[in-house]
Amino acid sequence: MSSQLKEQLEKYYTAHQKLKELKFTYGTAGFRTKANILDSVVFVVGILASLRSKYLDGQTIGIMITASHNPPEDNGIKLIDPQGEMLEQAWEVYATTLANLNTSEEIYDEIIKISTQLNIKLETPSNVVIARDSRVSGPALADATIDGLKVLDTGYKNFDLLTTPQLHYLVRAINTQGTPVSFGEPNEEGYFKKLSTSYKKIFDGVFDGQTPEKVKITIDAANGIGGPKAQHLLSKYLSDYIDFTVVNNNYSDPEALNVGSGADYVKTNQKLPNNVNAEPLKLYSSFDGDADRVVFYYTDAQGVFKLLDGDKISTLLAGFFKDLVEKSNFKAEIGVVQTAYANGSSTNYITDVLKVPVVCTPTGVKHLHHEAAKFDIGVYFEANGHGTVLFSDSFIDNLKTATPSTPHEKRAIDTLYELSQLINQTVGDAISDLLAVLIVLSIKHWDPSNWDESYTDLPNRLAKVVVPDRHVFKTTNAERQLTSPVGLQVKIDEIVKKFQHGRSFV
Ligand code: ZN
Numbered sequence: 001m002s003s004q005l006k007e008q009l010e011k012y013y014t015a016h017q018k019l020k021e022l023k024f025t026y027g028t029a030g031f032r033t034k035a036n037i038l039d040s041v042v043f044v045v046g047i048l049a050s051l052r053s054k055y056l057d058g059q060t061i062g063i064m065i066t067a068s069h070n071p072p073e074d075n076g077i078k079l080i081d082p083q084g085e086m087l088e089q090a091w092e093v094y095a096t097t098l099a100n101l102n103t104s105e106e107i108y109d110e111i112i113k114i115s116t117q118l119n120i121k122l123e124t125p126s127n128v129v130i131a132r133d134s135r136v137s138g139p140a141l142a143d144a145t146i147d148g149l150k151v152l153d154t155g156y157k158n159f160d161l162l163t164t165p166q167l168h169y170l171v172r173a174i175n176t177q178g179t180p181v182s183f184g185e186p187n188e189e190g191y192f193k194k195l196s197t198s199y200k201k202i203f204d205g206v207f208d209g210q211t212p213e214k215v216k217i218t219i220d221a222a223n224g225i226g227g228p229k230a231q232h233l234l235s236k237y238l239s240d241y242i243d244f245t246v247v248n249n250n251y252s253d254p255e256a257l258n259v260g261s262g263a264d265y266v267k268t269n270q271k272l273p274n275n276v277n278a279e280p281l282k283l284y285s286s287f288d289g290d291a292d293r294v295v296f297y298y299t300d301a302q303g304v305f306k307l308l309d310g311d312k313i314s315t316l317l318a319g320f321f322k323d324l325v326e327k328s329n330f331k332a333e334i335g336v337v338q339t340a341y342a343n344g345s346s347t348n349y350i351t352d353v354l355k356v357p358v359v360c361t362p363t364g365v366k367h368l369h370h371e372a373a374k375f376d377i378g379v380y381f382e383a384n385g386h387g388t389v390l391f392s393d394s395f396i397d398n399l400k401t402a403t404p405s406t407p408h409e410k411r412a413i414d415t416l417y418e419l420s421q422l423i424n425q426t427v428g429d430a431i432s433d434l435l436a437v438l439i440v441l442s443i444k445h446w447d448p449s450n451w452d453e454s455y456t457d458l459p460n461r462l463a464k465v466v467v468p469d470r471h472v473f474k475t476t477n478a479e480r481q482l483t484s485p486v487g488l489q490v491k492i493d494e495i496v497k498k499f500q501h502g503r504s505f506v
Helices: 002-016 039-055 089-099 104-117 138-151 164-175 188-207 226-237 263-269 310-328 344-353 365-372 393-401 407-422 430-444 448-452 488-496
Strands: 031-034 060-065 074-080 127-132 155-161 215-220 242-247 284-287 294-299 305-308 334-338 358-360 377-381 387-391 474-476 481-484
Touching: 002 039, 002 104, 002 138, 031 039, 039 060, 039 074, 039 089, 039 104, 039 127, 039 138, 060 138, 060 164, 074 138, 074 164, 089 104, 127 138, 127 164, 138 155, 155 164, 164 188, 164 430, 188 226, 188 407, 188 430, 215 226, 215 430, 226 242, 226 284, 226 430, 263 284, 263 294, 284 430, 294 310, 294 430, 294 448, 305 310, 305 448, 310 334, 310 344, 310 377, 310 387, 310 407, 310 430, 310 448, 334 344, 334 365, 344 358, 365 377, 365 387, 387 393, 387 430, 393 407, 407 430, 430 448, 481 488
Parallel strands: 060 127, 127 155, 215 242, 215 284, 334 358, 334 377
Antiparallel strands: 031 074, 060 074, 284 294, 294 305, 377 387, 474 481
């Protein structure tokens, strides 16, 4: 095995050698940097994905090539674990180590080291699925990744263009195929069917065969891959339900990706994206480049731009779930998870008006996801629009086996169950989150201003201050207080004390 491995590695490594001066770190978003220096990195990620799959007895691992909302010349790569979740944190270290090795001998030694340490049998079959967003660098990076997969003889399927959440769906669907907890058909159409079926069931259940007015939405797709995917889903499966327009839908022009458009642009600039002339009180939305986040917005009667960000999505969904749980006569613990960046007004609204507990965690999806998983219904959205809702297994089981005593209860229970299917629990998903929001607004007969009225953001300012060494700033209490440099927190507290509902953090 080992001489054969050495041979294979040398054969493929020649085309993917690392430049010595480069340094890489696997973070929350995987590896992410300029696309033109990623070749050697994606090659070893292919090797690591193979090892991960062998370690997990051949379960399928996902590899997504994307740089999300970042400019067209960037790219990145990240691994997806078998249930559609992020790569186990302990393995991030192996990823970083492998990416910084400079020769095929070093890589060989590291493969042997990891497999010995973790008792991985290299002859165990391994399986990987791979996909990419619409960047021009995507196909070559996918090929380099596949060369990495070949080193350890890994079976793979290249799905080519997908949104990030679609690949998360597929990984879980493949690994649960034919089991009692099957996530859905293990192909792209299965994803569309799953979402649209739940959407229709909720709608038809609530409106009881009547045809309510179609809900209207404009989607700014950031010229990314979310555009054609949303278009396909909405036109093929939901055209009787949703009246939609997709703008900035030119994914075949990779240079246009996230330029003057998309969730990050709209949120950062607090203005409409290119090619949107907003009609007052109509709902608009923006995806990011790989469609794992979404923000909404509208213009009021005076034509003033109003953003409905992740905080607003959280409050909308948490309030709706609270209602449904009450109507279903069920016991369920609902919670909302936020970070220090959430507007204090949203936190007050959730706590005081909705009477739903709020947990604050450090930034980073893994922290939010982990906390949300502790509730029966855990809602988390970062202000930037990335988030989802998690449902506990026991709660879903209760829904499935419930014996409602009135039609009213039955409808609430059915709606809860279908929402748990509609919402992509593996990861934030712009398309799935969009459908969830549209359902809630339709059922409540709300226009965007009704949604927005729930609370008004406290005035806030986010500022970047350049310091000689950012590492001297150490935080505690979910990044809301400083422990170092000593004395600074006291000074902040003194100033903040002068303002009612004031809050400030470094
Ligand atoms: Zn993204």
